[in-house]
Amino acid sequence: MSLKLLPLQGWKSLVALNGFHSMLLGVKMLPLYQEVGYEEFFMLFKDMSPEQQEKILRQGVAFVQMKQDEVEAILSFVVDANGIPFSDNLRLLKPGAIVEGLIAVAMEFGRIEVGILSEDEKKKFPTSASTSDAPT
Amino acid sequence: MNTFKLNQMDHSLTVRGVEYDLPHVDSIVVEDPKQVMLTRGANGKNNVGVVFVEGVKDPYVITITTMDLPLTLFNLLLDVWKKEERIDYNGIAADGSTKNAKQAILSTKPQQLTLDNTAEAMNVVLVLRTFIYDEVKK
Numbered sequence: 001m002s003l004k005l006l007p008l009q010g011w012k013s014l015v016a017l018n019g020f021h022s023m024l025l026g027v028k029m030l031p032l033y034q035e036v037g038y039e040e041f042f043m044l045f046k047d048m049s050p051e052q053q054e055k056i057l058r059q060g061v062a063f064v065q066m067k068q069d070e071v072e073a074i075l076s077f078v079v080d081a082n083g084i085p086f087s088d089n090l091r092l093l094k095p096g097a098i099v100e101g102l103i104a105v106a107m108e109f110g111r112i113e114v115g116i117l118s119e120d121e122k123k124k125f126p127t128s129a130s131t132s133d134a135p136t
Numbered sequence: 137m138n139t140f141k142l143n144q145m146d147h148s149l150t151v152r153g154v155e156y157d158l159p160h161v162d163s164i165v166v167e168d169p170k171q172v173m174l175t176r177g178a179n180g181k182n183n184v185g186v187v188f189v190e191g192v193k194d195p196y197v198i199t200i201t202t203m204d205l206p207l208t209l210f211n212l213l214l215d216v217w218k219k220e221e222r223i224d225y226n227g228i229a230a231d232g233s234t235k236n237a238k239q240a241i242l243s244t245k246p247q248q249l250t251l252d253n254t255a256e257a258m259n260v261v262l263v264l265r266t267f268i269y270d271e272v273k274k
Binding site: 080081082083084085088091092 | 151155208209
């Protein structure tokens with residue numbers, strides 16, 4: 001399914017960002033990542049390939065129970081073939097479309113620079129791509 | 137179900153292959169133009185008469201009074217009306233009974249014609265015309 005996304009802006013984009021981090025935090029709580037802190041997990045996520053990121057996000061959508069307003073905010077940035085936001089047609093959305101919509105927006109958040117860490121904090125984590133550019 | 141009840145039904149429109157919810161429907165009126173008629177010669181001698189069907193050339197007229205349509209859906213319907221495209225109406229009751237219209241046109245421009253402080257002022261009336269309309273009661 002090819003989905004079109006609206007620019008991530010406005011108040012709803014902040015609620016959507018909360019939803020994105022809820023999803024990641026939920027995945028971080030899985031046994032595989034329990035040993036790492038959220039900041040480190042977030043940097044690991046940022047350094048993953050898009051395919052790996054999508055895999056993580058699919059786990060998040062499958063296992064993390066998100067708040068309704070977060071889901072609605074995320075889906076307000078996804079439009080169908082007729083340009084109607086998913087959030088305007090929630091009752092008739094199929095689970096597959098909801099999942100794909102959530103992942104598409106979350107991938108966009110993964111691409112853009114909306115970090116939870118300051119530049120100083122990023123330098124602490126050797127996995128970060130930003131640290132490789134940092135002066136030694 | 138013996139009768140359809142508006143408050144026990146969900147309504148939607150299928151536009152360009154995507155089904156859209158109509159969250160607020162105030163009324164639905166379907167007019168069936170087809171009537172089986174009876175006539176006889178003007179001399180009035182025959183009491184059995186001749187059966188014929190009137191209104192076969194005319195479509196069903198489905199008037200859906202809706203309110204608070206999402207702006208995006210309103211604009212899409214406006215575009216459908218301008219381009220004279222086909223849409224479907226789907227009504228489904230809690231027990232699975234259905235009212236469906238297919239290959240309908242939007243006969244009048246979707247617009248909000250009244251402005252005052254009553255609830256009815258929020259209405260947008262969608263008038264559909266179609267030859268394919270069907271009700272299934274379960």
